[in-house]
Amino acid sequence: MKRIINFMILAGMVLNIQAQKPEETEDWSRKPALVTPGKGTLPPSDAIVLYGGAGDLDKWESEKEGPAKWTAGEELTVARRTGGIKTKQEFGDMQLHIEWRSPAEVKGDGQGRGNSGIFLMGKYEVQVLDSYNNETYYNGQAGSIYKQTIPLVNACLPPGEWQAYDIIFKAPVFNEDGSKKCSGYVTVIHNGVLIQNHVEIKGTTEFIGKPKNDPHPAKLPIHLQDHGNPVSYRNIWVREL
16 A cells, blocks of 8 residues: 555656646746956956056045045056055945055065055955965955955965955945844955855954944945055956946
8 A cells, every 4th residue: 555655646746747847947037138258357348447557546536535646557556655545436245356466575574564455345354465475363364354254275476476356245234223234245266266255244354353333335435555565456347246
Protein backbone atom coordinates (compact mmCIF):
# COMPACT_ATOMS: atom_id res chain seq x y z
CA MET A 1 0.00 0.00 0.00
CA LYS A 2 2.82 2.38 0.92
CA ARG A 3 4.51 1.76 -2.44
CA ILE A 4 1.27 2.48 -4.27
CA ILE A 5 0.83 5.77 -2.40
CA ASN A 6 4.41 6.82 -3.11
CA PHE A 7 3.97 5.98 -6.78
CA MET A 8 0.79 8.03 -6.95
CA ILE A 9 2.51 11.02 -5.34
CA LEU A 10 5.43 10.75 -7.76
CA ALA A 11 3.10 10.41 -10.73
CA GLY A 12 1.19 13.48 -9.58
CA MET A 13 4.39 15.50 -9.36
CA VAL A 14 5.39 14.45 -12.88
CA LEU A 15 1.99 15.38 -14.25
CA ASN A 16 2.14 18.75 -12.48
CA ILE A 17 5.55 19.52 -14.00
CA GLN A 18 4.34 18.46 -17.43
CA ALA A 19 1.30 20.74 -17.05
CA GLN A 20 3.51 23.77 -16.45
CA LYS A 21 4.82 25.91 -19.30
CA PRO A 22 8.25 27.58 -19.60
CA GLU A 23 6.52 30.94 -20.11
CA GLU A 24 5.13 30.84 -16.58
CA THR A 25 8.55 31.65 -15.09
CA GLU A 26 9.64 34.23 -17.66
CA ASP A 27 9.94 37.82 -16.39
CA TRP A 28 9.31 40.63 -18.89
CA SER A 29 8.65 43.35 -16.29
CA ARG A 30 11.86 45.37 -16.74
CA LYS A 31 14.03 45.55 -19.83
CA PRO A 32 17.67 46.27 -18.81
CA ALA A 33 19.05 49.49 -20.27
CA LEU A 34 21.84 49.20 -22.81
CA VAL A 35 25.26 50.21 -21.45
CA THR A 36 28.46 50.17 -23.47
CA PRO A 37 31.26 48.86 -21.23
CA GLY A 38 34.38 50.97 -20.85
CA LYS A 39 37.66 50.02 -22.48
CA GLY A 40 41.04 50.98 -21.10
CA THR A 41 40.59 54.34 -19.40
CA LEU A 42 37.18 54.92 -20.98
CA PRO A 43 34.29 54.67 -18.50
CA PRO A 44 30.97 52.90 -19.19
CA SER A 45 28.56 54.86 -21.35
CA ASP A 46 26.23 55.66 -18.43
CA ALA A 47 28.97 56.87 -16.06
CA ILE A 48 29.31 60.39 -14.67
CA VAL A 49 32.94 61.39 -15.23
CA LEU A 50 34.22 63.37 -12.25
CA TYR A 51 37.81 63.69 -13.44
CA GLY A 52 38.99 62.53 -16.84
CA GLY A 53 42.46 64.03 -17.05
CA ALA A 54 41.81 67.27 -18.91
CA GLY A 55 42.71 69.52 -15.99
CA ASP A 56 39.07 70.43 -15.50
CA LEU A 57 38.00 70.97 -11.88
CA ASP A 58 34.51 72.22 -12.70
CA LYS A 59 32.93 69.25 -10.92
CA TRP A 60 34.88 69.84 -7.71
CA GLU A 61 35.09 72.49 -5.02
CA SER A 62 37.03 73.05 -1.84
CA GLU A 63 35.79 71.67 1.47
CA LYS A 64 36.67 75.11 2.83
CA GLU A 65 34.34 76.85 0.34
CA GLY A 66 35.36 78.28 -3.02
CA PRO A 67 37.11 76.56 -5.92
CA ALA A 68 39.22 73.43 -5.52
CA LYS A 69 42.91 74.31 -5.20
CA TRP A 70 44.56 70.99 -5.99
CA THR A 71 47.00 70.65 -8.89
CA ALA A 72 45.05 69.61 -11.97
CA GLY A 73 46.42 68.26 -15.25
CA GLU A 74 46.46 64.72 -16.60
CA GLU A 75 46.08 63.79 -12.95
CA LEU A 76 44.67 65.47 -9.87
CA THR A 77 47.17 65.93 -7.03
CA VAL A 78 46.75 67.02 -3.44
CA ALA A 79 48.10 70.53 -2.87
CA ARG A 80 49.31 70.37 0.69
CA ARG A 81 47.44 72.44 3.28
CA THR A 82 44.81 73.66 0.82
CA GLY A 83 42.24 71.31 2.34
CA GLY A 84 40.23 68.47 0.92
CA ILE A 85 37.98 68.73 -2.10
CA LYS A 86 34.45 67.51 -2.73
CA THR A 87 32.17 66.93 -5.67
CA LYS A 88 29.57 69.57 -6.48
CA GLN A 89 27.12 66.79 -7.30
CA GLU A 90 25.71 64.65 -4.51
CA PHE A 91 25.55 60.84 -4.57
CA GLY A 92 23.99 58.01 -2.59
CA ASP A 93 24.08 54.39 -3.79
CA MET A 94 26.78 54.13 -6.41
CA GLN A 95 29.54 52.31 -8.22
CA LEU A 96 32.71 54.40 -7.94
CA HIS A 97 35.89 53.86 -9.93
CA ILE A 98 38.92 55.84 -8.85
CA GLU A 99 42.63 55.45 -9.54
CA TRP A 100 45.29 56.75 -7.16
CA ARG A 101 49.05 56.91 -6.80
CA SER A 102 51.20 57.44 -3.73
CA PRO A 103 54.43 59.46 -4.22
CA ALA A 104 57.31 57.58 -5.85
CA GLU A 105 59.70 59.20 -3.38
CA VAL A 106 59.05 57.48 -0.07
CA LYS A 107 58.88 59.80 2.91
CA GLY A 108 57.68 58.92 6.37
CA ASP A 109 56.11 55.70 7.54
CA GLY A 110 52.88 54.38 8.94
CA GLN A 111 50.05 56.87 8.54
CA GLY A 112 52.50 59.52 7.36
CA ARG A 113 53.30 57.80 4.07
CA GLY A 114 51.15 58.48 1.01
CA ASN A 115 48.04 59.17 3.07
CA SER A 116 44.75 60.41 1.66
CA GLY A 117 41.21 59.09 1.72
CA ILE A 118 37.97 58.71 -0.21
CA PHE A 119 35.01 59.78 1.90
CA LEU A 120 31.74 58.38 0.58
CA MET A 121 29.04 60.95 1.32
CA GLY A 122 31.80 62.91 3.06
CA LYS A 123 31.44 60.61 6.09
CA TYR A 124 32.58 57.06 5.37
CA GLU A 125 36.27 56.71 4.50
CA VAL A 126 37.91 54.14 2.29
CA GLN A 127 41.55 54.63 3.24
CA VAL A 128 44.19 55.58 0.70
CA LEU A 129 47.71 54.88 1.96
CA ASP A 130 51.04 53.58 0.75
CA SER A 131 50.76 50.16 2.39
CA TYR A 132 53.54 48.56 0.36
CA ASN A 133 56.05 47.29 2.97
CA ASN A 134 54.64 49.88 5.36
CA GLU A 135 53.26 48.62 8.66
CA THR A 136 50.46 50.45 10.42
CA TYR A 137 47.33 49.51 12.36
CA TYR A 138 45.44 47.15 10.10
CA ASN A 139 42.09 48.95 10.16
CA GLY A 140 43.95 52.00 8.89
CA GLN A 141 45.92 50.53 6.00
CA ALA A 142 45.04 50.94 2.32
CA GLY A 143 41.57 49.66 1.51
CA SER A 144 40.35 49.64 5.09
CA ILE A 145 37.04 51.14 6.07
CA TYR A 146 38.93 53.49 8.31
CA LYS A 147 39.07 52.41 11.97
CA GLN A 148 36.32 49.85 11.29
CA THR A 149 37.09 47.00 8.89
CA ILE A 150 40.47 45.48 8.03
CA PRO A 151 40.84 44.58 4.32
CA LEU A 152 40.83 40.88 3.52
CA VAL A 153 44.30 41.16 1.94
CA ASN A 154 46.93 43.79 1.17
CA ALA A 155 46.85 44.29 -2.63
CA CYS A 156 49.07 47.40 -2.72
CA LEU A 157 51.51 48.06 -5.54
CA PRO A 158 54.89 49.77 -4.98
CA PRO A 159 55.05 53.55 -4.45
CA GLY A 160 54.70 55.57 -7.64
CA GLU A 161 52.53 53.00 -9.43
CA TRP A 162 48.91 53.69 -10.31
CA GLN A 163 46.36 51.67 -8.37
CA ALA A 164 42.59 51.31 -8.75
CA TYR A 165 39.65 51.04 -6.40
CA ASP A 166 36.26 49.85 -7.61
CA ILE A 167 33.76 50.59 -4.86
CA ILE A 168 30.13 49.47 -4.63
CA PHE A 169 28.33 51.55 -2.01
CA LYS A 170 24.87 51.15 -0.48
CA ALA A 171 24.09 54.24 1.57
CA PRO A 172 22.57 54.01 5.06
CA VAL A 173 18.90 54.87 5.46
CA PHE A 174 17.37 56.85 8.34
CA ASN A 175 13.83 56.96 9.69
CA GLU A 176 11.87 60.20 9.92
CA ASP A 177 12.64 60.41 13.66
CA GLY A 178 16.38 60.37 12.90
CA SER A 179 17.05 56.79 13.98
CA LYS A 180 18.97 54.53 11.62
CA LYS A 181 16.68 52.25 9.62
CA CYS A 182 19.46 50.23 7.99
CA SER A 183 23.23 50.41 7.78
CA GLY A 184 25.30 51.25 4.76
CA TYR A 185 27.38 48.56 3.05
CA VAL A 186 30.47 48.70 0.90
CA THR A 187 32.40 46.36 -1.37
CA VAL A 188 35.93 47.31 -2.46
CA ILE A 189 38.03 45.76 -5.22
CA HIS A 190 41.66 46.90 -5.12
CA ASN A 191 43.70 46.32 -8.28
CA GLY A 192 41.27 43.57 -9.30
CA VAL A 193 41.37 41.88 -5.88
CA LEU A 194 38.33 41.77 -3.57
CA ILE A 195 39.37 43.29 -0.25
CA GLN A 196 36.03 44.33 1.31
CA ASN A 197 33.13 41.95 0.71
CA HIS A 198 29.81 43.75 1.31
CA VAL A 199 30.84 44.88 4.80
CA GLU A 200 28.60 46.86 7.09
CA ILE A 201 29.48 50.49 7.71
CA LYS A 202 29.00 50.98 11.43
CA GLY A 203 28.74 54.76 11.15
CA THR A 204 31.09 57.66 10.48
CA THR A 205 34.77 56.73 10.28
CA GLU A 206 36.20 58.67 13.21
CA PHE A 207 39.90 59.20 13.94
CA ILE A 208 39.11 59.27 17.67
CA GLY A 209 36.11 57.62 19.25
CA LYS A 210 33.27 55.39 18.11
CA PRO A 211 31.29 55.71 14.86
CA LYS A 212 28.40 58.17 14.87
CA ASN A 213 25.03 57.62 13.20
CA ASP A 214 23.58 61.10 12.99
CA PRO A 215 20.87 61.31 10.29
CA HIS A 216 21.77 62.88 6.96
CA PRO A 217 20.30 63.29 3.46
CA ALA A 218 20.08 60.36 1.05
CA LYS A 219 22.72 61.97 -1.19
CA LEU A 220 25.87 63.91 -0.29
CA PRO A 221 29.17 64.83 -2.05
CA ILE A 222 32.19 62.55 -2.38
CA HIS A 223 35.24 63.98 -0.58
CA LEU A 224 38.95 63.46 -1.25
CA GLN A 225 41.24 64.11 1.70
CA ASP A 226 44.24 66.41 2.03
CA HIS A 227 46.40 64.61 4.60
CA GLY A 228 49.52 66.56 3.71
CA ASN A 229 50.94 64.01 1.22
CA PRO A 230 51.02 64.65 -2.58
CA VAL A 231 48.77 61.72 -3.51
CA SER A 232 47.44 61.81 -7.08
CA TYR A 233 44.11 60.71 -8.57
CA ARG A 234 42.83 60.11 -12.09
CA ASN A 235 40.07 58.40 -14.08
CA ILE A 236 37.31 59.06 -11.52
CA TRP A 237 33.80 58.10 -12.52
CA VAL A 238 30.51 57.15 -10.88
CA ARG A 239 27.48 55.11 -11.86
CA GLU A 240 24.46 55.93 -9.75
CA LEU A 241 22.63 52.81 -8.59
